[in-house]
Amino acid sequence: SQQGEEDPQALSIQEGENATMNCSYKTSINNLQWYRQNSGRGLVHLILIRSNEREKHSGRLRVTLDTSKKSSSLLITASRAADTASYFCATDDSWGKLQFGAGTQVVVTP
Amino acid sequence: DGGITQSPKYLFRKEGQNVTLSCEQNLNHDAMYWYRQDPGQGLRLIYYSQIVNDFQKGDIAEGYSVSREKKESFPLTVTSAQKNPTAFYLCASSIDRRGTYEQYFGPGTRLTVT
Numbered sequence: 001s002q003q004g005e006e007d008p009q010a011l012s013i014q015e016g017e018n019a020t021m022n023c024s025y026k027t028s029i030n031n032l033q034w035y036r037q038n039s040g041r042g043l044v045h046l047i048l049i050r051s052n053e054r055e056k057h058s059g060r061l062r063v064t065l066d067t068s069k070k071s072s073s074l075l076i077t078a079s080r081a082a083d084t085a086s087y088f089c090a091t092d093d094s095w096g097k098l099q100f101g102a103g104t105q106v107v108v109t110p
Numbered sequence: 111d112g113g114i115t116q117s118p119k120y121l122f123r124k125e126g127q128n129v130t131l132s133c134e135q136n137l138n139h140d141a142m143y144w145y146r147q148d149p150g151q152g153l154r155l156i157y158y159s160q161i162v163n164d165f166q167k168g169d170i171a172e173g174y175s176v177s178r179e180k181k182e183s184f185p186l187t188v189t190s191a192q193k194n195p196t197a198f199y200l201c202a203s204s205i206d207r208r209g210t211y212e213q214y215f216g217p218g219t220r221l222t223v224t
Contacts, residue, residue: 004152031210042116042200042215043153088152097168098213100145100152 004101023089116216133201142184
């Protein structure tokens with residue numbers, strides 16, 4: 001079962017612009033994680049935000065969490081061509097397993 | 111050099127044959143996971159293991175089997191009972207099973223069955 005749903009499905013921007021993607025989920029969570037996947041590769045963990053946190057930063061990444069709306073957003077500032085990838089949110093279920101969304105495909109053009 | 115490895119990167123098999131995908135980690139993690147990814151989709155959990163000699167079915171376990179005889183190894187067998195085995199398979203590990211911890215992923219094995 002897929003809990004997180006990312007929006008938009010795809011995003012195309014130019015280098016230097018900001019990229020924002022959203023994740024909505026259905027049931028209560030303990031934390032939410034964001035991962036990145038380059039084409040044909042494994043996923044790489046970006047950031048984890050706990051349910052009692054509202055915002056978290058890591059380098060050019062900013063993640064927000066609104067538990068009342070059951071949604072999260074990932075902002076990539078000053079994007080680079082190397083940011084081209086698919087981005088997934090993942091929420092933990094009651095058993096501690098992660099449920100991944102279908103992802104947002106981001107293309108950054110020079 | 112710690113990490114999680116999967117082999118082979120590409121695997122081709124004929125329909126009706128069982129095939130085993132390898133996953134090894136040297137991170138000393140207790141929990142290991144197998145996911146399946148189809149084009150344009152997210153990850154679906156096949157099996158997971160919280161500790162040696164124990165494993166649990168995930169959301170799409172039918173047609174798959176696993177073993178966890180050693181902490182560092184979690185091989186996945188795709189059996190002939192799996193109706194649509196062609197996919198990208200990802201192995202992951204984490205400190206323990208709780209979603210509190212990040213998962214570390216291997217590079218994946220792309221399986222093609224014809």
